[in-house]
Amino acid sequence: MSDETKVPGVEDYDAAAGGWGALGAVARALSGQMAIGRESVALHKVNQPTGFDCPGCAWPDPKHTSSFEFCENGAKAVSWEATAKRVRPEFFAKNPVSRLWELTDYALEGLGRLTHPMAYDAATDTYVPIAWEDAFQRIGTALRALPHADMAEFYTSGRASNEAAFLYQLFVREFGTNNFPDCSNMCHEATSVGLPSSIGVGKGTVTLDDFEHCDAIFCIGHNPGTNHPRMLSTLREASLRNVPIVVLNPLPERGLERFTSPQHPVEMLTGRSVRIASTYYKLKIGGDVAVLKGMMKALLAADDAAIAAGTERVIDADFIATHTLGFDALRADVEATEWEAIERKSGLSRSDVEEAASIYAHAKRVIVCYGMGITQHAHGTENVQQIANLLMMRGNMGREGAGICPLRGHSNVQGDRTVGITEKPNDALNEGIRRTYGFEPPTAHGHDAVEAVRAIRDGRSKALICLGGNLAVAMPDTEETFQAMRGLDLAVHIATKLNRSHLILAKESIILPCLGRTELDEQNGVPQSVTVEDSMSMVHASAGSLKPASEHLRSEPWIVAGMAKATLPATRVNWDKLVANYDLIRDDIESVFPIFERFNERVRTPGGFRLHIAASQREWATPDKKAHFLLARGLEEDTPLEVGNLMLTTIRSHDQYNTTIYGLNDRYRGVTGRRDVVFMHASDLAARGLKHGDRIDIVATGPNAQDGRERSVRGFVAIAYDIAEGAVAMYYPEGNALIALETHDRKSGTPAYKSVPVLITPSTRSVARDV
Ligand SMILES: Nc1nc2c(c(=O)[nH]1)N[C@H]1C(S)=C(S)[C@@H](COP(=O)(O)OP(=O)(O)OC[C@H]3O[C@@H](n4cnc5c(=O)[nH]c(N)nc54)[C@H](O)[C@@H]3O)O[C@H]1N2
Numbered sequence: 001m002s003d004e005t006k007v008p009g010v011e012d013y014d015a016a017a018g019g020w021g022a023l024g025a026v027a028r029a030l031s032g033q034m035a036i037g038r039e040s041v042a043l044h045k046v047n048q049p050t051g052f053d054c055p056g057c058a059w060p061d062p063k064h065t066s067s068f069e070f071c072e073n074g075a076k077a078v079s080w081e082a083t084a085k086r087v088r089p090e091f092f093a094k095n096p097v098s099r100l101w102e103l104t105d106y107a108l109e110g111l112g113r114l115t116h117p118m119a120y121d122a123a124t125d126t127y128v129p130i131a132w133e134d135a136f137q138r139i140g141t142a143l144r145a146l147p148h149a150d151m152a153e154f155y156t157s158g159r160a161s162n163e164a165a166f167l168y169q170l171f172v173r174e175f176g177t178n179n180f181p182d183c184s185n186m187c188h189e190a191t192s193v194g195l196p197s198s199i200g201v202g203k204g205t206v207t208l209d210d211f212e213h214c215d216a217i218f219c220i221g222h223n224p225g226t227n228h229p230r231m232l233s234t235l236r237e238a239s240l241r242n243v244p245i246v247v248l249n250p251l252p253e254r255g256l257e258r259f260t261s262p263q264h265p266v267e268m269l270t271g272r273s274v275r276i277a278s279t280y281y282k283l284k285i286g287g288d289v290a291v292l293k294g295m296m297k298a299l300l301a302a303d304d305a306a307i308a309a310g311t312e313r314v315i316d317a318d319f320i321a322t323h324t325l326g327f328d329a330l331r332a333d334v335e336a337t338e339w340e341a342i343e344r345k346s347g348l349s350r351s352d353v354e355e356a357a358s359i360y361a362h363a364k365r366v367i368v369c370y371g372m373g374i375t376q377h378a379h380g381t382e383n384v385q386q387i388a389n390l391l392m393m394r395g396n397m398g399r400e401g402a403g404i405c406p407l408r409g410h411s412n413v414q415g416d417r418t419v420g421i422t423e424k425p426n427d428a429l430n431e432g433i434r435r436t437y438g439f440e441p442p443t444a445h446g447h448d449a450v451e452a453v454r455a456i457r458d459g460r461s462k463a464l465i466c467l468g469g470n471l472a473v474a475m476p477d478t479e480e481t482f483q484a485m486r487g488l489d490l491a492v493h494i495a496t497k498l499n500r501s502h503l504i505l506a507k508e509s510i511i512l513p514c515l516g517r518t519e520l521d522e523q524n525g526v527p528q529s530v531t532v533e534d535s536m537s538m539v540h541a542s543a544g545s546l547k548p549a550s551e552h553l554r555s556e557p558w559i560v561a562g563m564a565k566a567t568l569p570a571t572r573v574n575w576d577k578l579v580a581n582y583d584l585i586r587d588d589i590e591s592v593f594p595i596f597e598r599f600n601e602r603v604r605t606p607g608g609f610r611l612h613i614a615a616s617q618r619e620w621a622t623p624d625k626k627a628h629f630l631l632a633r634g635l636e637e638d639t640p641l642e643v644g645n646l647m648l649t650t651i652r653s654h655d656q657y658n659t660t661i662y663g664l665n666d667r668y669r670g671v672t673g674r675r676d677v678v679f680m681h682a683s684d685l686a687a688r689g690l691k692h693g694d695r696i697d698i699v700a701t702g703p704n705a706q707d708g709r710e711r712s713v714r715g716f717v718a719i720a721y722d723i724a725e726g727a728v729a730m731y732y733p734e735g736n737a738l739i740a741l742e743t744h745d746r747k748s749g750t751p752a753y754k755s756v757p758v759l760i761t762p763s764t765r766s767v768a769r770d771v
């Protein structure tokens with residue numbers, strides 16, 4: 001970072017990830033939010049066999065939790081939900097929606113927990129309390145008034161439990177549509193679409209145990225220090241075993257560099273840290289497919305040399321012959337790819353790529369982990385498939401210590417999919433519903449997130465129900481998406497906290513406040529537990545214990561059942577019976593999805609159980625029972641840049657959970673008290689006549705300007721940063737205004753949030769819009 005100019009709130013951060021900085025942040029998170037006494041109860045229950053699942057990330061828990069398993073950002077997630085602050089009817093009465101709209105997203109959620117069901121009253125421009133039963137009647141009446149069931153959209157955010165999500169999909173399918181936009185469509189859809197045709201399952205193949213047996217780890221396009229902090233303990237253990245950890249990331253993420261474990265007193269006292277990455281390649285944004293093909297090219301060349309020399313083969317020819325199809329086509333594609341193009345696209349030298357390939361080839365068992373840096377591109381699906389190709393080339397799939405590890409987002413986003421939140425139901429799902437409930441589910445495919453917003457924009461959909469989340473802010477094309485949603489007849493939000501999506505008014509707008517993970521959920525006086533599935537397909541129970549934030553809150557399963565009963569007069573489902581005892585919901589989940597065999601019994605074993613992942617056993621659930629090497633077109637993950645443009649990526653700060661902003665700091669990147677920064681390479685600043693700290697305007701070009709509409713954000717502050725040349729980064733959701741709804745992966749529908757071609761120029765504005 002340049003020393004010439006001091007920019008307020010921007011400094012170098014020298015310390016390792018974790019350490020005292022993390023403990024201090026935990027203390028501040030707690031003191032800022034919680035009622036005295038609540039926190040000690042809450043944090044001791046996180047990720048314990050009898051406690052609740054952390055509402056933070058989807059990284060699994062170790063089998064034997066000796067001390068309590070939470071991290072700085074888990075503590076923030078818990079305290080954010082267990083806050084003592086409330087947003088009550090009196091507050092709504094005093095603050096018309098037009099005034100609330102002026103608040104920042106940070107301030108809106110900071111108001112605290114919602115306490116009452118509320119309905120919008122146009123005469124006073126305020127949300128006013130409504131009785132639960134009246135809310136359900138209004139929703140039922142509005143849904144039944146639609147000419148077709150396909151004119152409603154049913155969104156799910158990934159915090160919903162298996163039980164809530166299962167009842168929700170049941171309600172929606174009995175209502176008659178598969179319109180299930182969900183947060184997964186913005187997140188790991190490229191995994192869900194890419195991996196089934198490759199290895200027969202759209203999930204990761206590794207377990208936490210595999211990390212104890214691997215000989216190398218590759219971390220591509222994810223930032224665990226912030227987004228999966230408990231993963232740092234796993235990486236730390238691997239590093240202490242001298243396992244090489246290779247990182248591909250355009251930004252120098254501190255959590256991937258070094259870590260001081262707050263669980264280890266000696267490290268804390270001595271300030272010692274453990275190195276995480278053994279090699280850190282700062283590649284260009286969208287350069288992953290080039291590196292992956294380059295590594296495969298180097299492996300094939302080394303294998304040819306081994307054959308010639310009569311030494312041990314570099315590729316696993318037995319695995320390839322026995323288990324896979326498509327290898328010859330992949331070889332031809334990779335060999336035809338020129339080194340010059342690989343270097344240009346990735347920004348890495350041939351020797352860097354060959355070095356990465358050599359580390360890979362010298363390890364017997366390799367795990368590749370990846371996140372949004374891989375999936376959120378116009379060719380995200382193909383990126384994911386190239387990772388699978390690389391692993392399969394040396395048989396690193398379906399054996400101990402090896403495999404693919406997509407880092408999921410929300411704590412139950414994977415489980416929601418497993419229990420039926422999908423716009424493309426397969427025959428087994430439909431048959432399970434017929435078998436269990438005796439009604440005919442809709443079989444035509446429904447809308448994903450992009451298609452749902454298009455349908456709302458075009459007036460083809462008139463109702464939107466959201467089980468959690470902040471859809472309008474999470475989606476691309478901020479203004480257009482907001483405008484589209486103002487045309488709805490009905491908007492219903494089941495939520496814990498107020499957010500901007502709730503303020504985008506439909507003819508009828510209703511907010512239904514629900515219990516969070518941390519809270520005691522009693523039905524007829526009997527405490528209930530729910531279940532969740534983590535990134536590694538482990539399913540376990542979660543039971544909240546805190547007194548609910550308000551006596552008017554209801555559980556998500558209860559709310560879904562209430563909407564269903566009011567909407568479906570002739571329902572075939574006994575909603576009251578299911579909601580009175582969640583064991584019965586689990587019995588029905590097992591009936592519809594036999595993969596959950598003996599669900600209630602197995603979920604009661606401490607730590608839960610793992611769902612069967614065929615690929616983990618080298619069984620390939622593809623039509624021909626083989627794993628497939630699949631091709632990516634060329635090296636372009638995204639539209640090529642025009643001359644003078646830069647590639648912008650949108651990332652999470654250390655103080656946010658998606659659209660929830662916990663605070664304005666991004667400690668590991670040295671940013672304090674602001675979010676209006678744009679990270680740029682010094683040479684890219686200089687080339688535009690800019691200095692560290694200058695105000696800039698960012699205008700989207702290429703695919704995000706194709707429709708002739710200007711998408712821009714203005715008045716942001718350029719920061720000289722150690723980012724790859726040609727790459728710029730800013731925070732999400734601020735960057736969403738730059739991205740067109742149409743710029744997404746054609747195969748999976750995942751918006752290309754990570755690769756936005758832009759033009760950057762000096763700004764005349766002195767401030768950016770606040771969030
Ligand atoms: N505390 C906290 N935890 C979270 C979340 C949160 O917001 N806060 N969100 C949750 C959710 S829903 C999700 S999906 C996950 C997200 O977890 P991540 O996938 O870690 O999320 P991002 O912040 O989007 O970071 C992606 C990383 O990709 C890098 N990157 C950007 N473009 C490219 C590229 O072209 N190639 C490569 N190789 N790298 C690139 C960025 O520099 C960044 O380090 O975390 C989950 N956990």
Ligand SMILES: Nc1nc2c(c(=O)[nH]1)N[C@H]1C(S)=C(S)[C@@H](COP(=O)(O)OP(=O)(O)OC[C@H]3O[C@@H](n4cnc5c(=O)[nH]c(N)nc54)[C@H](O)[C@@H]3O)O[C@H]1N2
Nearest residue numbers: 157183187468469470474494495497499650658659732753
């Ligand atoms: N530019 C850009 N955009 C992105 C991304 C990116 O990297 N860059 N990432 C994308 C990704 S990976 C994702 S997953 C989406 C996230 O999109 P969403 O899942 O829609 O958004 P969140 O911000 O996680 O939702 C926050 C809201 O959830 C509600 N909530 C919290 N806990 C609960 C609960 O227990 N129950 C209920 N019912 N509600 C609850 C609160 O009201 C809170 O305001 O955003 C996507 N958008």
Ligand SMILES: [Mo]
Nearest residue numbers: 186187409410
């Ligand atoms: Mo996500």
